[in-house]
Amino acid sequence: MIEATQVATSPEVNKITSPAGLDIFRKELDSKLDPNAPLLIVCCGTGCQAAGSSEVVDKFREVLSGIGWGGKVIPLVKPTGCHGFCSRGPLVIIEPQDLFYQRVTVDDVEDIVNKTILNNEVIRKLQYKPANSKEVIPRASDIPYYAKQTRLVLKNIGKVDPTEINDSIVRGSYSALAKVLTRMSPDQVIDEVANSKLRGRGGAGFPTGLKWESCAKQEGTRYVICNADEGDPGAFMDRSLLEGDPHSVLEGMAICAYAVGSNRGYMYVRAEYPLAVKTLTAAIRQAEALGLLGDNIMGTGFDFKVTISTGAGAFICGESSALMASLEGKVGRPRPKYIRSVEKGFRDCPSNLNNVETYANIPDIITNGGDWYKSFGTERSSGTKVFALTGNVYNIGLVEVPMGISLMEIVYGIGGGIPNKRSLKGVQTGGPSGGCIPIPHKIPDINVGYGKLAEAGSIMGSGGMIVMDEDTCMIEVARYFVNFLVEESCGQCTPCREGLIRMREILNRITQGDGKEGDVELLDEIGNFTNNFSLCGLGTSAANPVLSTIRFFRDEYDAHIRDKKCPAGVCKPLFHYDIEAETCTGCGLCKTKCPVKAITGEKKKTHVIDQSLCIKCMECYKNCKFRSVKIM
Amino acid sequence: MKVLNIVLNGKAVTAKMGQTILELAREHNVFIPTLCDSPALEAAAMCRLCTVQVIEGKWPKFVTACNFPLRRDAEVVTDSPEVRHGRKLIIELLMARCPTSPELQRLAVDYGCDLERFAPLNDDCVVCGLCTRACEAVTGRTLSLAGRGVAIHVDTAFQKASEYCIGCGACVQICPVNKIAMEDVDGERRIILHGKIASRVKLPQCTSCGKHFGPVIDLQQVMERMGEHKIPPPNASVCPECSRRNLAIKLGKRYFEQYGVFEDEEGQANAG
Ligand SMILES: Cc1cc2nc3c(=O)[nH]c(=O)nc-3n(C[C@H](O)[C@H](O)[C@H](O)COP(=O)(O)O)c2cc1C
Ligand code: SF4
Ligand code: SF4
Ligand code: SF4
Ligand code: SF4
Ligand code: FES
Ligand code: FES
Numbered sequence: 001m002i003e004a005t006q007v008a009t010s011p012e013v014n015k016i017t018s019p020a021g022l023d024i025f026r027k028e029l030d031s032k033l034d035p036n037a038p039l040l041i042v043c044c045g046t047g048c049q050a051a052g053s054s055e056v057v058d059k060f061r062e063v064l065s066g067i068g069w070g071g072k073v074i075p076l077v078k079p080t081g082c083h084g085f086c087s088r089g090p091l092v093i094i095e096p097q098d099l100f101y102q103r104v105t106v107d108d109v110e111d112i113v114n115k116t117i118l119n120n121e122v123i124r125k126l127q128y129k130p131a132n133s134k135e136v137i138p139r140a141s142d143i144p145y146y147a148k149q150t151r152l153v154l155k156n157i158g159k160v161d162p163t164e165i166n167d168s169i170v171r172g173s174y175s176a177l178a179k180v181l182t183r184m185s186p187d188q189v190i191d192e193v194a195n196s197k198l199r200g201r202g203g204a205g206f207p208t209g210l211k212w213e214s215c216a217k218q219e220g221t222r223y224v225i226c227n228a229d230e231g232d233p234g235a236f237m238d239r240s241l242l243e244g245d246p247h248s249v250l251e252g253m254a255i256c257a258y259a260v261g262s263n264r265g266y267m268y269v270r271a272e273y274p275l276a277v278k279t280l281t282a283a284i285r286q287a288e289a290l291g292l293l294g295d296n297i298m299g300t301g302f303d304f305k306v307t308i309s310t311g312a313g314a315f316i317c318g319e320s321s322a323l324m325a326s327l328e329g330k331v332g333r334p335r336p337k338y339i340r341s342v343e344k345g346f347r348d349c350p351s352n353l354n355n356v357e358t359y360a361n362i363p364d365i366i367t368n369g370g371d372w373y374k375s376f377g378t379e380r381s382s383g384t385k386v387f388a389l390t391g392n393v394y395n396i397g398l399v400e401v402p403m404g405i406s407l408m409e410i411v412y413g414i415g416g417g418i419p420n421k422r423s424l425k426g427v428q429t430g431g432p433s434g435g436c437i438p439i440p441h442k443i444p445d446i447n448v449g450y451g452k453l454a455e456a457g458s459i460m461g462s463g464g465m466i467v468m469d470e471d472t473c474m475i476e477v478a479r480y481f482v483n484f485l486v487e488e489s490c491g492q493c494t495p496c497r498e499g500l501i502r503m504r505e506i507l508n509r510i511t512q513g514d515g516k517e518g519d520v521e522l523l524d525e526i527g528n529f530t531n532n533f534s535l536c537g538l539g540t541s542a543a544n545p546v547l548s549t550i551r552f553f554r555d556e557y558d559a560h561i562r563d564k565k566c567p568a569g570v571c572k573p574l575f576h577y578d579i580e581a582e583t584c585t586g587c588g589l590c591k592t593k594c595p596v597k598a599i600t601g602e603k604k605k606t607h608v609i610d611q612s613l614c615i616k617c618m619e620c621y622k623n624c625k626f627r628s629v630k631i632m
Numbered sequence: 633m634k635v636l637n638i639v640l641n642g643k644a645v646t647a648k649m650g651q652t653i654l655e656l657a658r659e660h661n662v663f664i665p666t667l668c669d670s671p672a673l674e675a676a677a678m679c680r681l682c683t684v685q686v687i688e689g690k691w692p693k694f695v696t697a698c699n700f701p702l703r704r705d706a707e708v709v710t711d712s713p714e715v716r717h718g719r720k721l722i723i724e725l726l727m728a729r730c731p732t733s734p735e736l737q738r739l740a741v742d743y744g745c746d747l748e749r750f751a752p753l754n755d756d757c758v759v760c761g762l763c764t765r766a767c768e769a770v771t772g773r774t775l776s777l778a779g780r781g782v783a784i785h786v787d788t789a790f791q792k793a794s795e796y797c798i799g800c801g802a803c804v805q806i807c808p809v810n811k812i813a814m815e816d817v818d819g820e821r822r823i824i825l826h827g828k829i830a831s832r833v834k835l836p837q838c839t840s841c842g843k844h845f846g847p848v849i850d851l852q853q854v855m856e857r858m859g860e861h862k863i864p865p866p867n868a869s870v871c872p873e874c875s876r877r878n879l880a881i882k883l884g885k886r887y888f889e890q891y892g893v894f895e896d897e898e899g900q901a902n903a904g
Contacts, residue, residue, distance in 0.1 A: 336677035491784030492678045498725035533680050533718045
């Protein structure tokens with residue numbers, strides 16, 4: 001009987017004392033791998049864990065150990081980070097066949113072992129069927145959701161066990177660090193990163209090479225800091241990276257430290273990410289034990305120590321000066337300094353702050369070269385970007401796409417289109433600092449890149465992407481983000497604080513039917529003022545959701561204010577439902593769905609809604625197969 | 633020291649490296665309104681009233697004059713229509729908070745504010761943060777900015793009457809809209825914030841005249857001393873009035889005793 005725990009931890013592994021030693025160690029690990037050994041990959045990202053994937057892992061281990069294998073290789077159960085398809089979780093992928101099982105529960109485990117592992121028989125009910133299709137897609141790599149992505153920065157996620165460093169090393173982790181430490185000068189590293197044209201993935205899109213170069217020019221102690229505060233509502237790109245592939249981020253930070261001349265790093269992680277903190281803590285410990293981080297890395301004399309700091313749980317702490325203040329143990333409020341943190345940041349020392357995804361891109365840029373990275377994406381926006389696709393779209397989850405991809409392709413090709421026979425109204429990108437892009441009606445499509453998004457009144461942001469169907473009220477969308485910022489602004493400066501309060505006040509009255517002539521102009525005036533006069537990046541982008549909806553959906557504002565109508569049927573005081581006599585078949589479905597018995601009508605005759613009883617719950621509207629329930 | 637060439641509202645002037653726009657403007661008698669700035673405290677740039685436009689490269693950008701350090705040759709416009717419009721909005725928004733402040737009322741006239749646009753939100757504080765910064769410099773911990781999001785406000789720790797206050801009155805004196813009060817009653821000094829007692833300080837009794845007294849600190853002095861070392865808590869046992877008189881008597885004795893003028897005052901002089 002051969003144990004297939006190919007990459008088991010051996011506690012007495014010696015420190016790697018030279019870059020060549022890493023290569024030897026990797027080859028040794030690789031030689032122990034059996035490419036034909038069965039492998040059960042279980043997604044243990046936060047989403048799948050919430051759906052019970054840890055229990056699935058335990059159950060697999062229990063079932064597998066209770067079977068006599070008679071010379072056969074025992075399959076390895078590998079928990080991994082988020083595969084990005086959380087809406088279908090818990091996910092199990094069986095290698096080497098690349099079989100994709102979705103929504104796996106503890107009760108399915110015995111079946112999977114007995115049928116699929118032992119007898120090569122697939123279980124149909126666990127297989128993936130795209131929306132509106134009867135054909136299952138058996139292999140993970142054939143699923144359009146994955147097949148249409150370009151996974152560079154996410155390449156290890158869902159493949160490696162993030163709790164086990166050897167599993168990352170065997171796939172090449174730390175070899176880029178070994179390369180810079182032996183064969184590149186700090187300047188060459190910066191040149192390579194600059195050549196890649198990588199831009200910061202945290203929001204503003206500042207050229208990473210340029211930032212590193214300014215930091216390297218400074219004197220004295222320098223810090224390398226990773227921004228893992230990820231506060232945009234619905235965003236979880238950074239969490240997935242930290243939970244699924246911590247070593248790529250750590251290696252990216254170490255390479256940065258070498259390039260800018262630092263030996264001290266901090267990872268500022270959002271307090272709500274306990275799994276990420278746990279995974280990172282273990283990853284740092286394992287890397288230090290092997291001599292890949294800490295003192296005298298790989299015997300080269302280069303030291304780099306990383307400390308994790310958990311955030312104060314505030315969105316504003318993602319802003320660079322607030323983050324530094326919070327790291328110093330002070331209140332996390334932006335500081336009013338007209339000086340960049342690469343000159344004077346953490347503890348008044350030069351500090352290089354980058355986003356998680358930015359750092360995670362670095363190792364491959366070093367290994368494959370800036371030219372390789374630039375071959376993805378567009379001239380001004382190189383490489384790929386990870387988006388958290390959500391909203392009114394079939395496939396919700398993380399997607400990595402080359403820059404310049406068509407937004408329609410993301411929504412329809414990868415996202416699978418709009419469910420419930422609804423049509424697309426727009427896509428919101430950039431979170432609370434972004435805007436709504438009115439595809440396909442007012443703008444047919446756009447290529448997703450920094451410049452193109454800005455032209456459309458939005459921003460790339462950190463990767464939030466919300467698909468909105470025709471039932472979305474744009475004033476309500478603006479109100480949602482303003483309400484978010486009302487809570488998350490630090491409140492210290494007048495334009496942001498008072499501007500948000502007033503924008504909220506006006507949007508509230510518009511959605512309640514009390515909007516006044518001139519309200520849109522006032523919103524526009526306050527919005528432009530807030531964007532120009534605020535102290536930090538939160539305030540100077542706080543009005544974007546308002547301004548962009550005014551720009552593209554002015555008619556909807558007017559309908560609310562002048563006609564006292566919410567065309568999307570969202571603002572309750574501003575619409576009612578009516579059943580259209582011409583198309584109602586009298587099927588009676590609405591009647592059975594109505595929770596307050598507001599609908600009456602005989603079979604096969606037109607049904608009627610009693611407006612005095614209706615609570616506008618949307619059930620009849622959603623369920624009518626003939627779309628006879630209309631928003632009036 | 634490098635000298636910078638600055639065009640200030642169309643006039644060519646020179647500035648020192650690192651000098652703020654506000655300092656330069658004052659040197660040249662260009663008035664820029666401020667609310668949250670004090671020369672004795674580090675700038676917090678919270679009110680944004682001093683916003684001006686500066687052109688260092690191609691495009692004008694909005695910056696706050698109180699803390700923007702000039703480091704390059706630049707053009708500064710302190711009163712453009714865009715700037716005036718933004719200030720007008722700031723004043724309108726703050727007047728809705730604090731309509732009784734004479735300072736704001738004056739500015740509202742200057743900027744032609746429309747005070748009907750925003751419904752009153754009566755909070756009585758414009759969150760300029762001056763009191764908290766002054767207090768931090770004096771005691772480090774009595775007043776601070778608290779509250780989440782736009783609900784930010786000045787408060788004491790846990791909203792309880794603070795034990796750390798030394799009753800110096802710096803907060804009272806520095807508030808641009810006079811929203812902090814100080815009362816000496818029943819042998820204690822009270823700092824009153826938002827109509828609530830924010831702190832009580834037991835006032836020492838003068839061993840000379842028997843009256844209660846508290847530290848009356850001239851803001852100018854507080855400001856001068858801040859940044860160097862903290863003001864020591866009041867521990868002298870004689871009230872300032874008596875100290876002054878006693879000192880006068882002592883000096884008088886030293887120089888005039890020989891003329892026999894002070895005989896009647898002997899007892900009081902000894903008590904000092
Ligand atoms: C209000 C606010 C919140 C922010 N939150 C984050 C965040 O959660 N994560 C992040 O990486 N950057 C965030 N940023 C951007 C950072 O300030 C900074 O630009 C970024 O971390 C720089 O890294 P990059 O160049 O790699 O993008 C935020 C900015 C603002 C103004
Ligand atoms: S812009 Fe908003 S978040 Fe930024 S400092 Fe001002 S109040 Fe705080
Ligand atoms: S909206 Fe809801 S309450 Fe109103 S009629 Fe339809 S099902 Fe009934
Ligand atoms: S009086 Fe009290 S609260 Fe006011 S500044 Fe002095 S110590 Fe602070
Ligand atoms: S109380 Fe006065 S000094 Fe303190 S923040 Fe409010 S307005 Fe400013
Ligand atoms: S957590 Fe499993 S796919 Fe995201
Ligand atoms: S005086 Fe400059 S921002 Fe308040």
